Amino acid sequence: MKDDTLCKECSERYAARLRSAIGKTKQVSSQLLPLIQRGKITSGASHEKPPRMLRLGTPRLVGFFLLGIGLLALTISILVTSTILTFIGLGLAFWGVLMFFIQAHNYVRSDLLKATALSSLKAIDKMIVGLNYHERSVYIPSEGFNRALAFIPSAASSKIPQNTFDEKTFLGDPEGLLVIPPGLALSNLVESKLGFNLKDCGLESLINTLPSVLVEDLEVVRDVEIEVKGDYVLVRLVDSVFADLCQEVSKNSGGLGLGCPMCSALACILTSATSKAIILEESKSSADTKTTESSYRILK
Numbered sequence: 614m615k616d617d618t619l620c621k622e623c624s625e626r627y628a629a630r631l632r633s634a635i636g637k638t639k640q641v642s643s644q645l646l647p648l649i650q651r652g653k654i655t656s657g658a659s660h661e662k663p664p665r666m667l668r669l670g671t672p673r674l675v676g677f678f679l680l681g682i683g684l685l686a687l688t689i690s691i692l693v694t695s696t697i698l699t700f701i702g703l704g705l706a707f708w709g710v711l712m713f714f715i716q717a718h719n720y721v722r723s724d725l726l727k728a729t730a731l732s733s734l735k736a737i738d739k740m741i742v743g744l745n746y747h748e749r750s751v752y753i754p755s756e757g758f759n760r761a762l763a764f765i766p767s768a769a770s771s772k773i774p775q776n777t778f779d780e781k782t783f784l785g786d787p788e789g790l791l792v793i794p795p796g797l798a799l800s801n802l803v804e805s806k807l808g809f810n811l812k813d814c815g816l817e818s819l820i821n822t823l824p825s826v827l828v829e830d831l832e833v834v835r836d837v838e839i840e841v842k843g844d845y846v847l848v849r850l851v852d853s854v855f856a857d858l859c860q861e862v863s864k865n866s867g868g869l870g871l872g873c874p875m876c877s878a879l880a881c882i883l884t885s886a887t888s889k890a891i892i893l894e895e896s897k898s899s900a901d902t903k904t905t906e907s908s909y910r911i912l913k
Contacts, residue, residue, distance in 0.1 A: 672712045680709030727858040730874065734795060734862055738869055741765060746790050749870040751912070752880045752891040760797055761884035761891075763871055765790040773890055773912065796877025803882060806830045811885040816841055819886045833875070845894070846909045848879055856902040863896050872896055876907045883909055 683705030690698030746765045751773050755762040764774060764784075772787035784791055804811045806826045811819070824837035827850075835852035853859070855875035862873040870893045871877055877893075884891045890912040898905045 676709045676712030678709070679705050679712065683707075683709055724857065726854060727861065730858055731861055734871075734873070735865055737792075737795070738866055738871070741790065741792070741869060744790065747868065748789075749868060749892060750792075752794065752884045752893070754884055754888050754890075760800065761794065761881040763792050763794045763877075764890075765792065765869060792871075794877045794881055795871060796874045796879070797881055799874050799878035800881035800885070803827070803831070803878065804885075811882060813888050814886050816846070816883075816886060819882065823882070844911045844913065846883060846911065848907050848909070850875070850905040850907075852903055853905050856898050856905050859896060859905050860898040860902055863898070870894075872907070875905075879907065880909060883911070887911060889913065 683702045686698050686702030686705060688702075689695070690702055746767060748766045748769055748771070750763045750765045752761050753764050753774055766773065766787065766789040768788075771789055774784070774787060782791055800811075803823070803826055807822055809818075820839045820841070823839065827834050827837050833854050834850045837851070838849040840847045840849075850856075853875060855873050859873040859876060866872075872880065872893045873896070876896045880891050880893050892910045892912065894908045894910050896905070896907040
């Protein structure tokens with residue numbers, strides 16, 4: 614090179630290197646083009662999915678944090694001989710350990726509950742009506758199931774069995790259909806939370822204990838009011854998770870009176886507590902579905 618001008622030899626050398634680089638670039642491009650077209654190579658790092666990370670529950674995360682701060686405070690209190698730091702460390706460590714015993718429950722949205730259960734309840738009602746059973750169902754005590762069953766008589770004048778050991782579906786005397794109520798499993802869960810056997814416990818014991826189980830233990834309602842008027846038991850539920858489902862079931866029940874899972878569970882509970890037949894007379898929800906009222910008649 615002389616006076617910023619390339620000599621002939623240097624010019625040929627650079628030209629040869631440039632042709633070689635262009636050839637290699639074309640070769641690499643021809644190899645990558647099919648892979649790009651098949652989607653095996655993506656451009657940019659923004660399309661890469663981040664690695665799945667393990668997530669600790671919020672109570673455990675808070676527990677680790679409090680326990681770590683508490684142990685640190687205890688260690689510093691030993692080094693500086695501070696009584697105040699000792700009590701602070703013990704308190705934080707205690708609450709940190711306590712957080713490990715707090716376990717969150719799985720909750721289901723009410724609209725999802727309605728969407729999953731409504732079709733099954735409609736199918737049950739349709740099959741029963743298709744078998745030519747149109748009378749209102751009666752909840753009766755059952756020794757066979759040790760709980761309650763729903764008896765659907767074939768005619769309005771049919772006798773009602775007061776107690777049955779039979780687990781057959783079709784009864785001949787009295788003639789009718791014997792089915793498992795939709796709220797039987799829920800009533801069993803309520804009984805396990807009550808801590809005593811529902812059988813023959815009486816209405817007074819039930820009224821004193823049932824609201825706390827539904828509100829505090831199961832958290833399916835915000836408030837419960839139970840009132841007894843002669844042979845009728847009136848139940849008022851506030852902010853029930855079954856409110857929307859109960860409203861839809863009342864519209865499409867076909868007059869069978871089996872009720873939604875919550876109303877059916879209450880009928881099963883009353884049947885077990887009184888050892889008498891129960892009829893779900895009416896179930897209705899307010900316009901905003903905040904309140905659900907149901908009435909039950911005790912047959913004597």
